[in-house]
Amino acid sequence: MGNNVLIDIKDVKKHFPLSKSWFEEKQYVKAVDGISFSINQGETFGLVGESGCGKSTTGRLINGLIKSDTGEVIFNGKDLASLSEKQWKAYRKKMQMIFQDPYASLSPRMKVKDILMEPLTIHFPRMSKQEKIETVKNLLDKCGISEFHLNKYPHEFSGGQRQRISIARALILQPELIIADEAVSALDVSIQSQILNLMKNLQKEFNLTYLFISHDLSVVEHISDRVGVMYLGNLIEVASKQSIFKDPKHPYTKSLLASIPQPDPSVKRERISLKGEIPSPSNPPTGCKFHTRCPLAMDVCKEKVPIMQKLNENQQVACHLY
Amino acid sequence: MMSKLQIETSTMEIPKVKSENRFLNFWRQFRKKKPALFSLYFVFLLLLTMVIGPHIVPYDPAEPNYNRLLEFPTLDHLFGTDEYGRDILSRIIVGARITLSVSVSAVLLGTVVGTVLGLVSGFFGKWVDKAIMRICDVLFAFPDLILAIGIVAILGPGVRNVIIAVAFFNIPSFARIVRGATLEVKEMLFVESARSVGASTTRIVWKHIFPETIPVIIVYFTMNVGTAILSAASLSFLGLGADPSSSDWGAMLSMSRDYIGSSFHLVFFPGLVIFLTVLAFNLLGDGLRDVLDPKTND
Amino acid sequence: MGSLLQVNNLKTGFHTEDGMQTVITGIDFEVNHGEIVGLVGESGSGKSVTSLSIMQLLHDTPGEIIDGEIIYKGEDLLKLSEKKMRQYRGNELSMIFQEPMTSLNPVMKIGKQIIETISLHLNMSGQKAKQHAVSMLESVGIPRAKDIMNEYPHQLSGGMRQRVMIAMQISCNPSLLIADEPTTALDVTIQAQILDLLKDIQEKTNMGILMITHDLGVVAEICDRVIVMYAGRIVEQATVKEIFNNPKHPYTKGLIDSIPKIGAGLDELYSIPGAVPSPKNMPKGCKFAPRCEHVMDICNLEEPALAMENGRSSRCWLTQEQSQQEGVVGHGQ
Numbered sequence: 001m002g003n004n005v006l007i008d009i010k011d012v013k014k015h016f017p018l019s020k021s022w023f024e025e026k027q028y029v030k031a032v033d034g035i036s037f038s039i040n041q042g043e044t045f046g047l048v049g050e051s052g053c054g055k056s057t058t059g060r061l062i063n064g065l066i067k068s069d070t071g072e073v074i075f076n077g078k079d080l081a082s083l084s085e086k087q088w089k090a091y092r093k094k095m096q097m098i099f100q101d102p103y104a105s106l107s108p109r110m111k112v113k114d115i116l117m118e119p120l121t122i123h124f125p126r127m128s129k130q131e132k133i134e135t136v137k138n139l140l141d142k143c144g145i146s147e148f149h150l151n152k153y154p155h156e157f158s159g160g161q162r163q164r165i166s167i168a169r170a171l172i173l174q175p176e177l178i179i180a181d182e183a184v185s186a187l188d189v190s191i192q193s194q195i196l197n198l199m200k201n202l203q204k205e206f207n208l209t210y211l212f213i214s215h216d217l218s219v220v221e222h223i224s225d226r227v228g229v230m231y232l233g234n235l236i237e238v239a240s241k242q243s244i245f246k247d248p249k250h251p252y253t254k255s256l257l258a259s260i261p262q263p264d265p266s267v268k269r270e271r272i273s274l275k276g277e278i279p280s281p282s283n284p285p286t287g288c289k290f291h292t293r294c295p296l297a298m299d300v301c302k303e304k305v306p307i308m309q310k311l312n313e314n315q316q317v318a319c320h321l322y
Numbered sequence: 323m324m325s326k327l328q329i330e331t332s333t334m335e336i337p338k339v340k341s342e343n344r345f346l347n348f349w350r351q352f353r354k355k356k357p358a359l360f361s362l363y364f365v366f367l368l369l370l371t372m373v374i375g376p377h378i379v380p381y382d383p384a385e386p387n388y389n390r391l392l393e394f395p396t397l398d399h400l401f402g403t404d405e406y407g408r409d410i411l412s413r414i415i416v417g418a419r420i421t422l423s424v425s426v427s428a429v430l431l432g433t434v435v436g437t438v439l440g441l442v443s444g445f446f447g448k449w450v451d452k453a454i455m456r457i458c459d460v461l462f463a464f465p466d467l468i469l470a471i472g473i474v475a476i477l478g479p480g481v482r483n484v485i486i487a488v489a490f491f492n493i494p495s496f497a498r499i500v501r502g503a504t505l506e507v508k509e510m511l512f513v514e515s516a517r518s519v520g521a522s523t524t525r526i527v528w529k530h531i532f533p534e535t536i537p538v539i540i541v542y543f544t545m546n547v548g549t550a551i552l553s554a555a556s557l558s559f560l561g562l563g564a565d566p567s568s569s570d571w572g573a574m575l576s577m578s579r580d581y582i583g584s585s586f587h588l589v590f591f592p593g594l595v596i597f598l599t600v601l602a603f604n605l606l607g608d609g610l611r612d613v614l615d616p617k618t619n620d
Numbered sequence: 621m622g623s624l625l626q627v628n629n630l631k632t633g634f635h636t637e638d639g640m641q642t643v644i645t646g647i648d649f650e651v652n653h654g655e656i657v658g659l660v661g662e663s664g665s666g667k668s669v670t671s672l673s674i675m676q677l678l679h680d681t682p683g684e685i686i687d688g689e690i691i692y693k694g695e696d697l698l699k700l701s702e703k704k705m706r707q708y709r710g711n712e713l714s715m716i717f718q719e720p721m722t723s724l725n726p727v728m729k730i731g732k733q734i735i736e737t738i739s740l741h742l743n744m745s746g747q748k749a750k751q752h753a754v755s756m757l758e759s760v761g762i763p764r765a766k767d768i769m770n771e772y773p774h775q776l777s778g779g780m781r782q783r784v785m786i787a788m789q790i791s792c793n794p795s796l797l798i799a800d801e802p803t804t805a806l807d808v809t810i811q812a813q814i815l816d817l818l819k820d821i822q823e824k825t826n827m828g829i830l831m832i833t834h835d836l837g838v839v840a841e842i843c844d845r846v847i848v849m850y851a852g853r854i855v856e857q858a859t860v861k862e863i864f865n866n867p868k869h870p871y872t873k874g875l876i877d878s879i880p881k882i883g884a885g886l887d888e889l890y891s892i893p894g895a896v897p898s899p900k901n902m903p904k905g906c907k908f909a910p911r912c913e914h915v916m917d918i919c920n921l922e923e924p925a926l927a928m929e930n931g932r933s934s935r936c937w938l939t940q941e942q943s944q945q946e947g948v949v950g951h952g953q
Binding site for chain 2: 119153
């Protein structure tokens with residue numbers, strides 16, 4: 001794994017306006033509230049957090065499906081926001097997405113071959129049909145789908161097979177970065193492990209970089225090299241997999257880890273149960289956003305926003321305890 | 323308690339019957355809707371009549387026979403004769419062509435324009451949507467027939483202008499329906515995933531969204547043909563449509579209204595075929611909706 | 621006291637275009653007082669259909685119970701009239717679902733919904749029912765219970781809604797609670813809270829819980845006994861310790877090995893090849909044979925019975941051959 005930074009996210013923000021009546025003050029959902037991290041070439045960066053923490057929005061911001069309010073996304077040394085529409089299209093090829101729900105992410109009225117050929121038609125208009133079909137067959141085969149299925153429609157496949165098709169589509173443009181948004185969350189465990197293995201193998205074969213977004217910490221631990229934990233639109237801890245799972249620093253990370261039910265009845269969960277629910281992202285707490293649920297909250301936490309600081313080579317945390 | 327224990331079927335493990343062929347699958351379900359199935363047969367019969375009608379008529383529909391004026395139905399003339407002694411059955415058979423082609427082409431025109439407007443309106447939203455929808459609201463505000471009369475009054479009577487008039491008031495209903503479907507489809511994940519591979523707006527609308535709205539369009543197309551037949555007939559009845567001497571069903575009704583007291587059959591038979599045709603198209607539309615677009619049904 | 625719920629030879633089928641398709645093929649199990657039994661399986665295994673069959677809530681689906689007995693406290697639920705069954709539901713047997721929003725009435729205040737259930741089954745009058753409702757909400761850890769009574773379901777978060785659902789379902793002191801994926805839609809920290817809550821309630825009231833889930837982590841956390849289902853059959857049944865420490869059926873073993881475990885440091889996960897067979901294309905012999913790595917000739921020819929041994933059972937030729945050699949075979953069916 002080289003240490004070349006492939007993508008660098010700098011203080012990216014995205015606030016969605018809430019539609020309110022004229023008379024009320026305009027409110028915003030602070031989906032992503034200034035996050036910075038970078039992903040190195042060939043590594044898998046896991047982004048975890050609970051629902052509403054902004055992890056999916058982050059993926060879409062990087063991919064350009066949503067435009068950020070402020071901040072920079074630097075891909076291969078180029079700030080994506082500064083690109084023209086045409087240049088952007090060339091960069092689009094280099095990052096592709098895999099979505100959570102394989103039942104909803106494939107056009108229901110298109111045949112598998114058309115779904116897979118579409119990206120080629122868009123980006124390589126001069127490619128011959130024969131060439132396209134060959135590329136499709138080749139890639140489907142690598143993803144474990146036989147070429148007999150080329151003329152079938154998505155509804156004729158199981159969830160696992162559809163996810164394989166989605167992966168093949170994401171790979172067809174030979175991207176460098178794959179953003180996988182909850183890519184295995186909708187699948188049964190036995191299928192989930194097949195897909196995870198497939199993704200790992202493809203990563204080796206094509207030298208891919210993954211941004212793996214998931215709420216499932218066990219899956220993230222399995223696939224990632226480094227992990228970022230998000231809470232209410234902010235990154236609160238970024239560390240190597242070893243550091244974060246063996247020695248989590250942020251109280252939120254700790255409680256998140258303690259909450260995972262372990263598939264082993266002899267391990268009794270240490271109950272650091274968090275009080276209460278996640279506050280609304282339209283009206284987050286002041287200071288450290290976690291202070292309302294934090295078992296170790298101090299006075300300073302209510303007032304001052306903690307900044308991300310480097311604890312060592314592998315670990316960064318945003319918490320007043322450190 | 324029971325009401326609260328509603329079950330979301332999507333979470334359940336119901337075995338899906340998968341068919342390799344979409345059409346076969348559709349046909350299997352459609353076959354069970356008996357009224358719609360019979361309507362389909364009736365519509366086929368009408369279409370057949372349109373094609374071969376002029377070759378199978380027992381009498382020349384335009385040939386007057388002053389010996390047999392206003393005759394009640396007999397074995398010779400199953401539907402009787404009109405005020406010029408023309409065979410009513412033959413006139414109805416021949417009239418199918420003009421009546422149906424006017425209404426079908428009118429609805430087709432309305433569908434095409436309405437669909438494009440609906441797709442644009444639903445996909446782009448914002449002011450485009452607002453503008454298109456407000457225009458549709460204005461069109462909706464007029465009763466269909468008044469609008470059509472107005473248009474024909476401006477353009478002048480005649481078959482072509484009836485088609486335009488009827489098409490015109492089909493536009494807003496299609497625009498709205500397609501816009502609704504577009505709004506729904508636009509939010510689906512596959513649209514976002516198409517965008518993530520770099521698909522252009524045109525491609526997304528045309529290749530990903532439009533195909534999803536086709537079932538709804540088919541359903542409403544069928545239903546609107548029924549209404550369009552009525553409207554075209556009404557315009558003819560008012561003397562704004564087809565040439566009164568032609569065998570258009572509406573024109574037939576119009577011409578025979580003077581005899582309604584003495585020779586009831588003159589009005590009855592054209593009226594009956596209009597009624598049956600409209601009913602058939604509506605029932606067919608209903609059946610298609612049940613199968614193609616189950617959501618709007620519940 | 622013995623078993624609270626006993627399911628004998630339950631068969632449920634679905635009406636399809638091609639006639640009746642059996643999706644549950646004669647399953648037997650029991651739930652005892654004060655016991656949490658996990659019913660585990662992947663989608664298509666028939667676990668949810670089993671729960672709906674017990675509650676007899678299949679009318680909204682194409683499903684129908686074909687055969688079998690569901691003995692609850694000595695009485696066969698399948699022989700009860702719909703009226704009697706309605707009295708049982710929510711009172712003796714309760715059920716919570718994955719997404720509480722679909723089981724709560726969106727246009728009715730939460731308090732009113734709970735009071736309705738209470739007055740229906742407990743014969744309590746206005747003020748008393750209201751007090752009971754508030755105390756139920758408090759008992760499931762809802763802060764500001766009195767205010768919440770006047771709120772609508774959409775005003776609450778997913779975790780809160782699930783608590784309300786639990787409060788409603790336990791408000792009439794049911795003896796059996798069927799929980800169908802109750803935490804699947806929730807975040808991990810909230811899931812942990814709900815699991816703790818269910819465990820606490822169960823300890824306090826000694827009710828039996830049938831926990832339907834696909835998540836083996838949840839099973840290990842909360843269940844006493846586990847039933848593993850595959851393709852409409854029970855393939856293994858044992859205590860939670862036995863299942864995890866010494867799974868007998870290759871499917872159970874495969875499932876456990878498929879889960880990524882924190883700190884395991886594996887480069888590749890174990891994975892079961894293939895997918896669950898569709899009801900239309902069921903293999904002839906053992907239904908798991910096409911995916912099994914220990915498959916033998918007999919597996920493709922004949923389906924093994926669910927054999928009991930030392931209080932646990934498994935449906936596999938592998939273990940049955942071994943025990944036959946040792947001469948201790950006992951048939952569960």
